[in-house]
Amino acid sequence: MNSRRRAIVLAAGLVLLAAVPPVAALANQPFYLDLVRRVMIFAIAALSLNLILGYGGMISFGHAAYLGVGAYAVGVLAHYGINNGYLQWALAIGASALVALAIGAVSIRTSGVYFIMITLAFTQMLYYLGISIEEYGGDDGMRLQVKSQFPGLIDLNDANSFYYLVLAILVLALFLGQRLVDSRFGMVIRAAKSNEVRTRSIGFSPYPYRLAAFVIAGAVCGLAGALLVNHTAYLTPEFMNWTRSGELMFMVILGGMASIAGPVLGAFALLLVEDALSGWTQHWQLILGPLLVLSVLFLRRGLAGLLFGKNE
């Protein structure tokens, strides 16, 4: 029953997302294409965070770091005239995986509040690093003159093509994510979250599994960063601002941690509410803040819980 309901919701969501470009074109509102594309990019980032946060129980308050590393990988290569997209995106994924490996190797030795503070602090370090490098624009950032080039495959300057590419990557990430959490590996990271002592007692050292999950999440988020910098055509350390990490966490929690698709819902909910509020008043954060507090206090199982029913 539940899995059927879930499949229906997912399929409906997919159809809706696929329909956005023609509908936006008909309504002559290209703004919505832009908005939904941005939301989907953040959904990919939130989904990657959910692998470690929702399934692995690792409360990373620094996930925006990989968004930034991915974006800088693309932007810096472009800065030196290398516009080959395969190269740029491979570097985005590889570099964020490496950074995640370094940060994870230190942070995963700790747990609880230490882990929260440390992941936040390391991301702040990268943020300051971005600010201090004048060559890449310092705190002003720099324009991405040319979008990533995929000759013969896709032209990112075409808004619709770029939109469908992001959608395809999102769907792929959902699919691969589901395979991952159901696999042997996924069972171990979920087990380590559920009961660490038991997990150690049956013979698993959680550390390498957690670290691997942390690296995978970083790499996927790095890809989201590569998408984001192409989306905004602008590179700035603000991608790594700590509030960005907080927003990603909120997407995960709002959507619901225990399902792969939850963060996608959360990304839509948060960013659309932000968009609506900011269109209404410049002081939208005054309303969003308490809204978020209330959602933590009262919306315990997330939106996915409401949509997909129990046990999700």
Place this chain on the structure above:
Amino acid sequence: MNFVLVLEQTLNGLQLGVMLFLMAAGLTLVFGIMNLVNLAHGSLYMVGAYLATYFYQATGSYPLGVLLGLAGTLVVGIAVEVLALRTLYEREHLDQVLATFGLILFFNELMAILWGRAAIYTTLPDYLSGHVELFAGLRYPLYRLVIIAVGLAVAGLLWFVVARTRLGMLIRAGASNRAMVAALGVNVRLLYTLVFGFGAALAGLAGLMSGPIHVVQPGMGELILIEVFVVIVIGGIGSIRGALAGALIVGMADTLGRAFVRPMLATVLSTTAADTAGPALSSMLIYLLMAIVLALKPQGLFPARS
């Protein structure tokens, strides 16, 4: 890099250190006793800075501004505790982080509405501005010396309260065994509110003292908050002693790093290379320090007894 410059920067480091300590002490107390991760601690720092600036301008009296600023932050802190945070003590850290993140957005925007988004520069009364000649060749700003003195005095007072008074005894007992303290008939709720208000006032004190040195603007609290996290991670969560040690280490490392990493690099690298790598490295210094401490002592330098 002469002796006077080193001494001056060391004093600056000490000044930043005591500031970080005022923040870290409240945060670590609240965590140690109520098991609450409070991101909005930085907001209280900001509130203190704004209120003191406002009251100073409104009354024309600096001491009155400071006093009202402190009292105001205390009231705001208690209100936040009673209205929002009290329900979070029993929740997971994740919930606490998210809810207090929401509070930050609220407070930053509230300050922007009340006093605008632009940075406010506050002035000092004449008797606090100017320099003191510590010895030949070193004239040091009087106000920074005052901050150091106040910070050290508060550290001493805090030690006295926690180690020697009945309230301190309750605080220490409450941290190790909440149920027991409650069973002894202590009003734990009131105790928590008091501790939180106390921590808020310390943050407010740090904020209002920082006003004339840095600028007062929305979001000022979060920049220092993350440094305070580094302090606490290095010192050990829940330990006042650790907070003091961590604050001094981070204050010194950050200040001396910013002052001397670039010239030191310039002696081994080319000037342009040093100009690029210097700021990058010095801005990363305290975080790298944190990583090293964690690699050696995952529980920090002074782990609190569980």
Place this chain on the structure above:
Amino acid sequence: MNRTLLEVRGLRKSFGALLASDDVDLEILEGETHAIIGPNGAGKTTLISQLAGNLLPDRGRVRFAGEDITALSAPARARRGFARSFQITSIYPDFTALENVMLAVQAHAGSSFRFWRPAREEASLRSPASAILEEVGLSGRGDVLAANLAHGEQRALEIATALATRPRLLLLDEPVAGMGVEETQRMIALLSSLKGGKTLILVEHDMDAVFSLADRISVLVYGRIIATGRPEEIRANSEVRRAYLGEEVAA
């Protein structure tokens, strides 16, 4: 039957002023069921935690099958054939009963760095797990969330999890704690079906369980082993009667 499987020498552990393990010497023979009894606060759980590797001793050595394992972590010991049940039931409440056991099978069935195939579809995990569930009397309960099992069933599930790692040595910390009479009987029956095939260390308060299961008994008082012997020897030991049974009567 008389080869030493686990050898403990001079084990010492203190928490502040409290000496929880005071120069403990212990020899567990291959295939025996060895009960460790003692009054509350004698340091039984501390001892078993040091044996399982959840707690490191301050001093002393532990050898397992001839190998010095004193410094090994719990997972490393588990991979060498240790399995443990906890005094307070330790299972995965949000996994089904079958998944609980499958995970333990998985821990000893090749690499878990496999990212593609759903673990629940692996017959090589599923069928041994089902068999073990049946062995402990939980057949038909495999799809129930562990959190929704009855207390006795959860205890049985924990034993199943331990068995699924195909251990050489089972450390059981009060397996019948908190159970009703009927559940206790069922657990004792389950444990006696394991006797002989596996080496068991049993920490238990329930004297019926101890005397009906144990081949040998060690008595722990204030962190010290004051006697080791066959059940009838322990029953007759005057020091044990004074230190242990005396306290039972007084309580």
